Amino acid sequence: MVQKILYLRNFASQVNGASYNLQEVGLGKALVRKGYDCDIVYYNNHKETRLEQVYRHEGCTLRIIWLHGFKFLSNSIYRDVLKDSFLAAYDLIISTEYNQMMTYLLSRKCPDKLVLYHGPYRDHTHVLLRKLYDVLLLPKVAKSVRRTYAKSDLAKRYLENKGFDNVVTLGVGLDRSRLDHSRLDHSKLDHSKLDHCKAERASNSANHENSDNDGSGEYEENREVADELRRIGDRPVLLYVGVLEERRNIRFMLSLFKAVLQKHPDCLLLMVGDGRKADTDRYWAYAHELGLTDSILHFSRVEQRYLWQVYGVADLMLFPTHYDIFGMVLLESMLFRVPIISSVNGGSVTLIEDGVNGVMLRGFSEEEWVGRISALLNHTELRQSVAEQASLTVERMSWDRIADEILSHQPMRPVDSGRPMQSTQERGAAT
Numbered sequence: 001m002v003q004k005i006l007y008l009r010n011f012a013s014q015v016n017g018a019s020y021n022l023q024e025v026g027l028g029k030a031l032v033r034k035g036y037d038c039d040i041v042y043y044n045n046h047k048e049t050r051l052e053q054v055y056r057h058e059g060c061t062l063r064i065i066w067l068h069g070f071k072f073l074s075n076s077i078y079r080d081v082l083k084d085s086f087l088a089a090y091d092l093i094i095s096t097e098y099n100q101m102m103t104y105l106l107s108r109k110c111p112d113k114l115v116l117y118h119g120p121y122r123d124h125t126h127v128l129l130r131k132l133y134d135v136l137l138l139p140k141v142a143k144s145v146r147r148t149y150a151k152s153d154l155a156k157r158y159l160e161n162k163g164f165d166n167v168v169t170l171g172v173g174l175d176r177s178r179l180d181h182s183r184l185d186h187s188k189l190d191h192s193k194l195d196h197c198k199a200e201r202a203s204n205s206a207n208h209e210n211s212d213n214d215g216s217g218e219y220e221e222n223r224e225v226a227d228e229l230r231r232i233g234d235r236p237v238l239l240y241v242g243v244l245e246e247r248r249n250i251r252f253m254l255s256l257f258k259a260v261l262q263k264h265p266d267c268l269l270l271m272v273g274d275g276r277k278a279d280t281d282r283y284w285a286y287a288h289e290l291g292l293t294d295s296i297l298h299f300s301r302v303e304q305r306y307l308w309q310v311y312g313v314a315d316l317m318l319f320p321t322h323y324d325i326f327g328m329v330l331l332e333s334m335l336f337r338v339p340i341i342s343s344v345n346g347g348s349v350t351l352i353e354d355g356v357n358g359v360m361l362r363g364f365s366e367e368e369w370v371g372r373i374s375a376l377l378n379h380t381e382l383r384q385s386v387a388e389q390a391s392l393t394v395e396r397m398s399w400d401r402i403a404d405e406i407l408s409h410q411p412m413r414p415v416d417s418g419r420p421m422q423s424t425q426e427r428g429a430a431t
Contacts, residue, residue: 005031005038006090010100012069012076014045018303021328025054025062026175027094030399032060034407039090043076044068073126075101082109092410095145098159099130103145104137111144115406117170119325121154121346138162147409151326152346170406171350173399174331178304222306228297229313235268236377239314239338241307241329242321244275249320249343250283252364256320258290259370264377267295272310274300311336315383316376320364321345334358334394337387339376341369351397357389 009015009024017025028038037060044050044066055062069076080086082105087093093114095103106114123130142148142163149170150156156169238257244250257269269292274280287296302310317333319342327347333340334351340358342348352358359372376383 003036003091004089005036005092005094006041006081006087007031007038007094008041008078008081008096008102008106009043010076010096010102011074012043012071013074014043019301021175021178021304021332023172023175023328025064026173026399027402028062029055029057029175029177030173030403031407032057032062033400034403035060036407037061039063039065041065041067041078041081043071049080072101073129077101077105082106084109092406094406098138098141098148098162098164099133104133104141107141107144112146114145115147115149116141116145117149117151118155118159119151119346121152121158121325122323124323134162147406149406152350154346154349155325168405169350170402171397172326172328172331172347173397173402174328174335174394175399176335179307179332179335220305222302222309225299225302225306225309228299229309232268232270232297232313235266236264236315237268237270237313238373239270239272239310239317239333240319241272241310241317241332242319242327244271244273244280244283246279247322247324249322249364250279251286252366253318253320254283254287254290254292256318256366256369256373257295258292259366260373261292261295263370263374267377269296270310270314271296271298272302272307307332308336311338314338316341316373318373319343319345319348320369326350330358331394331397334390337391339383339386339390341372341376351393353389355386357386357393359386 007024007028015022024040024042028040031038032055035058040063042064045068047068049068050066052064052066053061054064067078067080069078071077081102087110091113093106093110094117095106095114096117097103097120098116098118103116142165148159148164148167150159150167151170151172153169156167159167238260240253242248253269257267260267275283287293299310311332314333314336315338317329317338317340319327319330319340321327321343324345324347327342327345330340330342330347330351334357340348340352342352342358342360343364344360344362348358348360352360354360359376361368361372376386
């Protein structure tokens with residue numbers, strides 16, 4: 001019988017796979033390719049439990065269990081999961097975030113098969129509750145979990161400061177099945193917009209060997225997005241993809257863009273994302289105040305399967321966030337060979353070597369940011385070099401590698417079905 005893995009996302013919010021590249025699904029697919037059945041538990045806003053099969057590969061299955069749980073602040077407590085009969089079905093359990101109550105409860109119920117995969121690297125919410133948790137429960141969690149993994153080097157240091165030993169930085173991978181169109185004729189990307197470098201970048205990313213791509217390769221274009229992008233012409237494009245909120249430093253980005261326009265008056269800021277109306281109203285009012293309205297193209301939402309269109313017209317990606325656990329857009333940008341200019345955050349410190357495969361700035365000096373942006377916009381060869389190095393980086397950040405690392409420390413093994421273990425270049429088949 002194929003052995004089973006349970007992977008819990010413990011945050012009490014319902015995810016949307018159409019708009020976001022879900023880390024749990026990416027890792028789950030890689031585990032299935034290694035020869036294991038895997039179930040992912042996601043929070044369900046509705047009380048009924050729903051099973052969704054999302055992936056199969058050579059007899060192994062990835063399912064999502066949409067499960068309603070007791071909600072306390074950002075914590076979800078899944079009482080059904082804590083039943084002995086439920087836990088007995090799994091040989092390995094992956095729990096997210098050390099301070100989630102489910103992680104503590106599972107460390108009491110099944111410490112011998114529990115591993116922790118942690119992302120946050122700062123105490124920035126519910127500080128008093130966090131301190132209480134750290135005093136009463138953290139020591140038991142730290143001593144009980146079998147292995148402790150971090151999504152970034154910042155998260156690793158954070159956990160070590162909390163008292164965890166032998167923390168291993170795994171990073172984060174990218175599920176490309178909704179992003180990478182490996183069998184497309186990407187000359188179709190070359191509207192009137194793409195100059196030689198952009199067309200070459202889009203073509204390279206499309207033809208790139210991809211261990212995580214299990215899609216059909218059928219061409220999918222959002223015509224509304226395409227029509228808007230055609231209007232850009234040959235203007236240089238700065239791209240931002242993400243939530244429009246204070247944590248993402250949107251006002252600084254708008255002010256920065258105003259300064260960039262002094263040197264590059266034809267530049268356009270392409271923004272993909274939305275936020276609370278109170279926040280977005282402030283941002284658009286500020287953009288109007290700065291005289292930027294005619295230089296910004298905004299999409300409130302672009303599905304994952306159409307994001308290649310957006311990245312295909314971008315010259316640079318801006319990511320001036322104050323805080324981000326990792327930032328999947330960094331991996332997406334690297335995949336599509338769009339050079340990144342980022343602040344310090346979980347993803348940038350793990351992925352970026354400043355000046356080699358991207359730019360990572362440790363402060364928010366407008367002058368410094370403008371200088372680095374201008375240097376890349378003015379030098380085609382520099383952009384190409386950074387983009388090429390970034391594409392090599394994203395190859396190393398595969399879910400298959402991360403799955404190998406997790407499984408290498410477990411006594412469990414897949415059932416021998418008479419076939420060799422899958423290499424990181426072999427693919428599964430979507431259902």
